[in-house]
Amino acid sequence: MAFCALVSKKALGSALRSGAADLGSGLCQIRRLQTFSLPDLSYDYGALEPAISGEIMKIHHQKHHQAYITNYNKALEQLDEAIQKGDTSKVVGLQSAIKFNGGGHINHSIFWKNLAPTNEGGGEPPKGALGWAIDADFGSFEALVQKMSSEGAALQGSGWVWLALDKELKKVRIETTANQDPLVTKGLHLVPLLGIDVWEHAYYLQYKNVRPDYLKNIWKVINWKHASDAFDGEAA
Amino acid sequence: MLHLFIVTLLYFFGYQKQKDQLRGSRRTSRIVAFYGLTAPPYELDALEPYMSQKTLEIHWGKHHRAYVDNLNKQLANSPLYGLTLDELVKVAYNNGNPLPEFNNAAQVWNHNFFWESMQPDGGYMPAAGLLQQIEKDFGSFPNFREKFITTAMSLFGSGWVWLVLKKEEKKLAVVGASNAVNPLVWGDIPIITLDMWEHSYYLDYRNDRGKYVNAFMDSLVSWQSATARMARAEAFVNLGEPKIPVA
Numbered sequence: 183m184a185f186c187a188l189v190s191k192k193a194l195g196s197a198l199r200s201g202a203a204d205l206g207s208g209l210c211q212i213r214r215l216q217t218f219s220l221p222d223l224s225y226d227y228g229a230l231e232p233a234i235s236g237e238i239m240k241i242h243h244q245k246h247h248q249a250y251i252t253n254y255n256k257a258l259e260q261l262d263e264a265i266q267k268g269d270t271s272k273v274v275g276l277q278s279a280i281k282f283n284g285g286g287h288i289n290h291s292i293f294w295k296n297l298a299p300t301n302e303g304g305g306e307p308p309k310g311a312l313g314w315a316i317d318a319d320f321g322s323f324e325a326l327v328q329k330m331s332s333e334g335a336a337l338q339g340s341g342w343v344w345l346a347l348d349k350e351l352k353k354v355r356i357e358t359t360a361n362q363d364p365l366v367t368k369g370l371h372l373v374p375l376l377g378i379d380v381w382e383h384a385y386y387l388q389y390k391n392v393r394p395d396y397l398k399n400i401w402k403v404i405n406w407k408h409a410s411d412a413f414d415g416e417a418a
Numbered sequence: 419m420l421h422l423f424i425v426t427l428l429y430f431f432g433y434q435k436q437k438d439q440l441r442g443s444r445r446t447s448r449i450v451a452f453y454g455l456t457a458p459p460y461e462l463d464a465l466e467p468y469m470s471q472k473t474l475e476i477h478w479g480k481h482h483r484a485y486v487d488n489l490n491k492q493l494a495n496s497p498l499y500g501l502t503l504d505e506l507v508k509v510a511y512n513n514g515n516p517l518p519e520f521n522n523a524a525q526v527w528n529h530n531f532f533w534e535s536m537q538p539d540g541g542y543m544p545a546a547g548l549l550q551q552i553e554k555d556f557g558s559f560p561n562f563r564e565k566f567i568t569t570a571m572s573l574f575g576s577g578w579v580w581l582v583l584k585k586e587e588k589k590l591a592v593v594g595a596s597n598a599v600n601p602l603v604w605g606d607i608p609i610i611t612l613d614m615w616e617h618s619y620y621l622d623y624r625n626d627r628g629k630y631v632n633a634f635m636d637s638l639v640s641w642q643s644a645t646a647r648m649a650r651a652e653a654f655v656n657l658g659e660p661k662i663p664v665a
Contacts, residue, residue: 245625282574338521339576339597340616361575381575382616383625391480391617 215262217255220248221291229299233399235388243294246383250286250362257283285362289342292377298405308406312375312413315347315354330356331397334380345376345409347416354413373416375409452490453503453526455483458533465538468633473621481617482529489522503527504602511603524598528578528611531600535610537640544641548648551657555590562592563635566612569594570631576615581644582606583651607651610644 223243228236257279264272298304307313307323320326326345333356334343341360348355349371357368365374378400385396458478463471493499498506498519507527510520543549543559556562562581569592570579577596584591584606593601594614601608612634619630 241624249625278574341575382620386617386620390476391484 215258217258218251218287220244220251221294223294225297225299225302229302230297230304230403233403234297234385234396238383238385238387241387242290242379242384247286247290250283250290253279254283254287281367282362285364285367288364289362289377289379292374293379295408296376296378296405297403298407300402303407304403304405305401306406308410310410310414312354312406312410315413319354326356327401330378331394331401333358334378334397335394337380340381343378343380344372344374347373347375347413349373349416373412375412376404452493452499453486455486456530456533458536460538465536465638468622468637469536470622473618476621477613477618478529478533482526485522485525485529489519489526492519492522503530507600507602511599521598524600527602528598528600528613531608531611532578532613534643535612535640536634536638537642539637540640541635541637542641544645546645547660548641548645550661551590551648562590565592567628567631567635570612570614571627573614578611578613578615580611581609583609583648583655585655588655588657607647607654609647609651610639612639 227239230239257276261273261276264276316323316326330343330345337343337358341358344357344365346355346357346365357365359365359368365372380393385393389396462474496519498509501509503526506523510517510523552559552562556565566579573579573594575596577594578600579594580601582591582593582601623630
């Protein structure tokens with residue numbers, strides 16, 4: 183009888199390295215654990231000044247985001263081991279680390295795409311379908327900006343403020359999530375169009391405790407084109 | 419203790435002012451007590467180089483001050499005025515369903531406690547009774563140190579890490595809590611605390627939390643103040659017969 187086992191890339195070790203990937207001619211499946219890596223920014227660290235300083239962008243990207251990715255990869259490895267061993271309590275125990283670090287990776291990946299230098303369209307209000315949806319659901323673009331800024335400022339502790347598309351109701355609305363919880367934790371039918379990081383590391387070096395000033399200035403570098411594309415992609 | 423005295427003093431002054439006003443008008447005035455900003459018991463540059471003067475100027479002068487101002491503003495129209503800060507924290511926590519005043523009240527309390535948890539030339543180790551209790555409840559001082567650091571490092575998001583004396587279990591323990599929550603709400607007695615909100619270390623350490631926590635343990639924590647708190651705590655928690663050395 184064919185013996186087929188799912189083995190992880192790590193367990194195969196030297197077998198893989200020597201190229202012996204065809205163990206028993208396809209009788210065994212090799213499940214490779216995907217590792218994640220830091221996505222590049224499509225602009226220089228200093229390109230978002232004076233709204234967000236180059237120093238913040240560099241540390242935010244190279245240290246904070248990288249740390250989430252590193253720890254997410256580590257947690258996934260441990261999860262893989264725990265699943266194979268059938269260690270349920272370990273599997274459950276790892277969930278908070280996965281949510282935190284995986285969420286951090288998701289959120290920051292979205293965030294970098296949500297920003298653009300002013301000479302590349304940053305700050306230009308959305309036109310087209312998203313613009314009309316904002317007018318319909320908030321009254322005006324200015325009203326949305328004001329509401330999102332005040333919700334971001336009022337968030338206690340660390341978290342994110344989102345402009346979300348409710349796929350079911352076909353409406354846009356503002357949501358907040360705590361720590362690194364991704365938007366889906368507020369509803370599987372919510373699609374993130376825009377996310378603003380209100381963790382202190384996102385603004386402290388430049389704005390110190392004045393989070394409202396950070397929220398006032400960040401609109402100058404918000405990439406509405408990306409948000410519009412995300413909206414058109416889902417609402418179609 | 420000091421802020422209790424200040425509150426009482428202000429209460430008295432407020433009452434005097436109201437009495438004076440009453441002489442001139444027939445309106446009955448409400449006596450309003452409010453909280454003041456307590457200063458760290460050392461100069462703002464005294465914790466250099468482990469915690470810079472710049473950090474203290476902003477952490478105390480802006481963050482802590484804002485919590486106090488916002489709390490007083492909230493209490494102007496709230497039925498919760500007139501409590502001591504300890505009482506206010508417990509009442510506003512509302513058994514896990516915090517009232518709007520909780521965040522400000524708890525953060526004022528936490529920061530008052532934080533400044534007192536540190537001192538210039540701090541760190542090293544506690545002595546005598548407190549050390550004995552730590553060794554009893556953690557096995558050894560290095561064990562406690564590691565537990566404190568690990569708990570601090572594994573906090574997700576903003577929060578505080580505490581050494582507390584647990585009333586029920588009658589033991590010392592290390593607890594981490596999110597945002598503004600502090601052990602008073604569980605009926606436990608705080609002994610020392612470390613602020614793990616990013617604003618507490620970002621200017622001096624950027625994202626290097628490990629370095630910050632170690633600096634606190636090695637050079638900032640005030641075991642003197644912890645010992646005093648422990649002595650006061652033992653009035654409320656019976657830790658058994660004291661070990662009196664035999665001559």
